[in-house]
Amino acid sequence: MKVAILGCGAIGGVVARSLRDGEVPGAELVGVVHAGPTDPPDLPVLGIEAATEQADLVVECAGQRALAELGPSIVASGADLLVVSVGALADDALLTKLRDTGPGTLHLCSGAVGGLDVLAAAAREGGLSAVRIVTTKKAPTLVQRWMDAEQQERIRSTAEPVELMRGPAREVTAAFPASANVAASVALAVEDWDLVEATVVADPNAPLTSHVITAEGGSGDYRFEIRNHPSPGNPATSGVVPHAVLAAVAKLARPTGAFA
Template identity: 35%
Template sequence: MNIGLVGSGAIGQYLLKNINGSSNGDLNITSVFVRNYDKYKHLEKEYNVELFTDLNEFLAADTDIIVEAANVETVKALLPEIIKEKDTMLISIGALADEALLKTVSGENNKTLHLPSGGIGGMDLVQNARALGNLDTVTLTTRKPAPSLIDEPVDAETVVFEGKAKDAIDKFPKNMNISIILSLAGVGIDKTNVVLIADPKAELNKHTINISGSFGDAEFTISSNPLPENPKTSSLAALSVYATLERLAENVKIG
């Protein structure tokens, strides 16, 4: 599978290292779209990729899927054009809180948009529970180290947000991508409950998901170590992108 990569931040570099920098015969990043060629030209020799600064030329390259590893602003600017031409995998899922953008990229004439689960899991369970209207409530409770959310020191857990996913991503755009993937898998951004807690004792991000409906109920908790190359990025978020690409290249599908 030939992959085109948009962006070369922490997850982009992770993918280059673990796909092109290892002996993975099924996956190969062949092209990378960047804004600044001189800044990233070393990637061409280091990972045997071709760099592009022109979007049309990038989309014309021989790739099977485009992986976005940039940011919300880039997604809003480029995704409507990319999805017309290529299957796409989105990392900056928070961009889809924009209902107009979601409607645009969901158009029937577009290619397939793949959304990895990022720093959480259990999206198969949430989607199964949603089938035939069997899912009623979804709540995401996220605990993060206090300094990552608030400036002043605190001695006890402090709720910094409690409300719906739609408002959570507006107020905490760098912290609430996961609330959007959960909303899309479940009951939507207007109905998904979100609680964000600044915890002075926390060392890792912890996400607890509670769902209930006529199917029953479920609770699961995920604690993820940071990516060694970038402590602000969840290692599970990077792994979810790599693993989703692997599954796309396999003949046997689970779930």
């Protein structure tokens, strides 16, 4: 399976180099689509058209805006698309384009969060009455451009945990695009954006990035806690994410003998 990577940062760079070095049996890197001012010297760089012509699978590691801009043309070209920035799929029109237009197939990466298979099964069996996710990260990584100067300084200087936002997953994902993809993943798993309540907490003393998911419904009660080390290349994301991407690529390249 020939693979192109969209984005070459803390996630895409790790994925591309692992594929280049033959670490995923059955998958071969054809190149990276890179928008930065300086191309990575150790990786082949392609334009988006060349990437979709050469690749069986394009892996999006470039953020929600890049997915919205380039995703529809990727699946329209016939290449499959593996999405990391699932928060962009809060836009129903974009999700429909990527999922239903084709001929390429849309795949989603679980990224930094687990338990999605159980939540999906519970939602299908007896329905869920409540789903919540609380994400806690080091405070400076949660500063956003839309915040005013006073709020930004409050987050940077806080000595105690501060709840920054609580609301429907769709709203929280839009407000924290680099940090709340996990909330979008949960909403997509249970197929109900309005049911999932998401909370973002800035904690200056948080040693790890934490996601606590709770759910109640007809099939049972569930609680998952995920605590990830931040990525050394980008503390706003978890270091496990590129390896979740590589695991997803491996399943697509050789789908037998793995959990679906």
